Amino acid sequence: xxxxxxxxxxxxxxxxxxxxxxxxxxxxxxxxxxxxxxxxxxxxxxxxxxxxxxxxxxxxxxxxxxxxxxxxxxxxxxxxxxxxxxxxxxxxxxxxxxxxxxxxxxxxxxxxxxxxxxxxxxxxxxxxxxxxxxxxxxxxxxxxxxxxxxxxxxxxxxxxxxxxxxxxxxxxxxxxxxxxxxxxxxxxxxxxxxxxxxxxxxxxxxxxxxxxxxxxxxxxxxxxxxxxxxxxxxxxxxxxxxxxxxxxxxxxxxxxxx
Amino acid sequence: xxxxxxxxxxxxxxxxxxxxxxxxxxxxxxxxxxxxxxxxxxxxxxxxxxxxxxxxxxxxxxxxxxxxxxxxxxxxxxxxxxxxxxxxxxxxxxxxxxxxxxxxxxxxxxxxxxxxxxxxxxxxxxxxxxxxxxxxxxxxxxxxxxxxxxxxxxxxxxxxxxxxxxxxxxxxxxxxxxxxxxxxxxxxxxxxxxxxxxxxxxxxxxxxxxxxxxxxxxxxxxxxxxxxxxxxxxxxxxxxxxxxxxxxxxxxxxxxxxxxxxxxxxxxxxxxxxxxxxxxxxxxxxxxxxxxxxxxxxxxxxxxxxxxxxxxxxxxxxxxxxxxxxxxxxxxxxxxxxxxxxxxxxxxxxxxxxxxxxxxxxxxxxxxxxxxxxxxxxxxxxxxxxxxxxxxxxxxxxxxxxxxxxxxxxxxxxxxxxxxxxxxxxxxxxxxxxxxxxxxxxxxx
Numbered sequence: 001x002x003x004x005x006x007x008x009x010x011x012x013x014x015x016x017x018x019x020x021x022x023x024x025x026x027x028x029x030x031x032x033x034x035x036x037x038x039x040x041x042x043x044x045x046x047x048x049x050x051x052x053x054x055x056x057x058x059x060x061x062x063x064x065x066x067x068x069x070x071x072x073x074x075x076x077x078x079x080x081x082x083x084x085x086x087x088x089x090x091x092x093x094x095x096x097x098x099x100x101x102x103x104x105x106x107x108x109x110x111x112x113x114x115x116x117x118x119x120x121x122x123x124x125x126x127x128x129x130x131x132x133x134x135x136x137x138x139x140x141x142x143x144x145x146x147x148x149x150x151x152x153x154x155x156x157x158x159x160x161x162x163x164x165x166x167x168x169x170x171x172x173x174x175x176x177x178x179x180x181x182x183x184x185x186x187x188x189x190x191x192x193x194x195x196x197x198x199x200x201x202x203x204x205x206x207x208x209x210x211x212x213x214x215x216x217x218x219x220x221x222x223x224x225x226x227x228x229x230x231x232x233x234x235x236x237x238x239x240x241x242x243x244x245x246x247x248x249x250x251x252x253x254x255x256x257x258x
Numbered sequence: 259x260x261x262x263x264x265x266x267x268x269x270x271x272x273x274x275x276x277x278x279x280x281x282x283x284x285x286x287x288x289x290x291x292x293x294x295x296x297x298x299x300x301x302x303x304x305x306x307x308x309x310x311x312x313x314x315x316x317x318x319x320x321x322x323x324x325x326x327x328x329x330x331x332x333x334x335x336x337x338x339x340x341x342x343x344x345x346x347x348x349x350x351x352x353x354x355x356x357x358x359x360x361x362x363x364x365x366x367x368x369x370x371x372x373x374x375x376x377x378x379x380x381x382x383x384x385x386x387x388x389x390x391x392x393x394x395x396x397x398x399x400x401x402x403x404x405x406x407x408x409x410x411x412x413x414x415x416x417x418x419x420x421x422x423x424x425x426x427x428x429x430x431x432x433x434x435x436x437x438x439x440x441x442x443x444x445x446x447x448x449x450x451x452x453x454x455x456x457x458x459x460x461x462x463x464x465x466x467x468x469x470x471x472x473x474x475x476x477x478x479x480x481x482x483x484x485x486x487x488x489x490x491x492x493x494x495x496x497x498x499x500x501x502x503x504x505x506x507x508x509x510x511x512x513x514x515x516x517x518x519x520x521x522x523x524x525x526x527x528x529x530x531x532x533x534x535x536x537x538x539x540x541x542x543x544x545x546x547x548x549x550x551x552x553x554x555x556x557x558x559x560x561x562x563x564x565x566x567x568x569x570x571x572x573x574x575x576x577x578x579x580x581x582x583x584x585x586x587x588x589x590x591x592x593x594x595x596x597x598x599x600x601x602x603x604x605x606x607x608x609x610x611x612x613x614x615x616x617x618x619x620x621x622x623x624x625x626x627x628x629x630x631x632x633x634x635x636x637x638x639x640x641x642x643x644x645x646x647x648x649x650x651x652x653x654x655x656x657x658x659x660x661x662x663x664x665x666x667x668x669x670x671x672x673x674x675x676x677x678x679x680x681x682x683x684x685x686x687x688x689x690x691x692x693x694x695x696x697x698x699x700x701x702x703x
């Protein structure tokens with residue numbers, strides 16, 4: 001967990017999605033830190049978290065990840081949190097805010113998807129077979145994911161923000177943990193939870209995103225009462241990396257509103 | 259705009275290639291130079307490289323691709339350039355991996371090496387590949403495009419699949435071993451519980467074959483000891499001491515052949531037969547004859563069961579008590595006198611009880627005076643092995659021991675014999691019962 005920024009500023013919590021860790025936010029943190037107290041963390045099982053605290057039971061459903069968010073809020077005694085969740089973490093935030101709404105002031109759902117698999121009229125963007133193939137590919141990429149693969153030490157001359165860290169260790173997860181996280185993510189269905197959101201919510205989607213297409217963003221916007229929808233002029237599923245300025249601007253703009 | 263390898267730009271050639279006839283035969287150095295000159299076509303090096311090349315704009319649109327990769331995928335250049343994105347070439351799993359891992363890594367590090375993905379060919383077949391990408395930055399440091407090499411990884415994928423299969427097999431084997439180890443532990447614990455329960459039952463049964471507490475007759479001292487050789491087996495030794503009225507007492511001590519539940523059943527039958535017979539007629543020979551008849555009848559035609567036993571009566575006399583006893587095949591009692599001497603009470607000729615329909619038993623009589631003690635025992639004592647060569651303790655040693663011990667009260671005698679039994683250690687491999695009856699020495703309270 002990392003706490004940075006303005007110590008007495010309003011709290012912004014940044015939650016990473018499936019696959020990576022809090023480094024996902026590094027291009028947005030400097031701009032946010034000048035106004036907010038920024039809380040970054042890795043879910044248990046991801047990034048630099050204590051893997052011994054991980055269990056397949058707790059982290060087999062999104063509730064376990066929502067508990068991580070609430071645990072941090074309780075431990076730091078956070079209130080009026082502006083929660084920014086990327087990808088699956090958007091739904092984690094929805095679940096956490098439904099459980100303890102008094103903790104949260106606002107939600108920013110960055111490229112959210114409440115359900116990845118198509119279901120009747122609902123278009124999540126993936127067929128059940130697609131998701132099966134994804135889960136299999138996690139296995140077939142076993143050597144690529146394997147923690148035993150020798151990491152490369154990268155110098156920090158041209159990217160001082162990284163320091164002397166192990167490259168490729170970023171985004172690397174234990175294959176078994178990744179498999180459980182992937183199942184929790186891509187087999188989940190949080191559509192019913194959207195209506196329970198009572199805090200002001202901003203939905204951010206991208207012009208082109210193969211994982212969370214625009215119609216999914218529109219669905220989330222329609223399902224959350226009083227939410228706002230902004231479509232970022234960005235491609236891919238990680239606008240905080242591909243279009244950090246626009247993403248930051250949208251987030252700050254929304255949080256600044258009374 | 260892109261060119262094909264078959265249509266090289268004119269500037270690619272730096273001059274006409276040398277002709278073979280210009281070289282002197284066997285000149286290997288000029289062979290190498292000649293070959294190198296053939297490789298001066300940069301465009302062809304790109305197009306026909308043994309790996310796929312791909313350049314994409316930052317939004318993923320494909321800007322340039324080499325002939326090798328087009329050939330692998332079965333696309334034409336017109337299909338791909340400016341129309342398809344890199345992720346369009348990927349399977350669904352690959353797309354997600356690309357979005358969640360590959361692209362973030364590439365943005366952070368500027369390059370990514372050796373990522374395993376699958377490409378989708380035009381005809382829908384899958385091509386396992388290894389991808390390496392590097393961001394090309396302009397002179398001002400801003401990223402311009404992404405260059406990617408694609409290596410055919412079918413062999414590697416097969417190898418990985420094999421590794422994965424072996425790993426799963428190993429894990430499966432480990433799980434099975436763990437399960438069988440658990441089952442083994444469980445079975446051992448169950449066996450331990452069963453054994454404890456059985457030992458509990460056996461201990462209760464064993465206690466039922468001897469009096470719970472030994473009575474202390476008026477004017478007499480009585481003491482007994484029972485050594486259990488095995489907690490897993492009920493022994494066949496027994497003894498008892500009980501009044502029959504008029505200040506008279508009966509006692510017996512014996513040893514049923516064999517061990518275990520069958521022996522215990524015979525012991526129980528023996529004990530109650532002796533007590534019942536004694537009430538009817540306490541004459542020792544009569545009592546043993548009754549027991550003989552009962553045991554013999556009970557087991558006729560079946561598994562023969564028999565025992566050895568000494569049965570006796572104690573009748574108050576002027577000096578103390580008159581002891582009258584009879585033996586059926588049992589080791590003789592030891593009489594320890596107040597004057598420090600000791601002797602066996604011979605009962606020769608007595609037969610094992612229960613073997614023959616009409617057995618003869620021999621009787622003996624002695625007087626117990628103050629300071630005298632009579633000791634009955636089973637052969638566990640005299641048959642104990644005391645030497646490395648298996649030498650048994652024996653009758654003589656016992657008599658010597660009793661002589662050294664005399665005079666001794668019943669308590670002291672049993673205490674001393676208990677210590678003796680314990681000194682045998684593992685040499686004492688049979689159940690052993692000891693019963694001592696004596697009269698307190700004159701002048702003692």
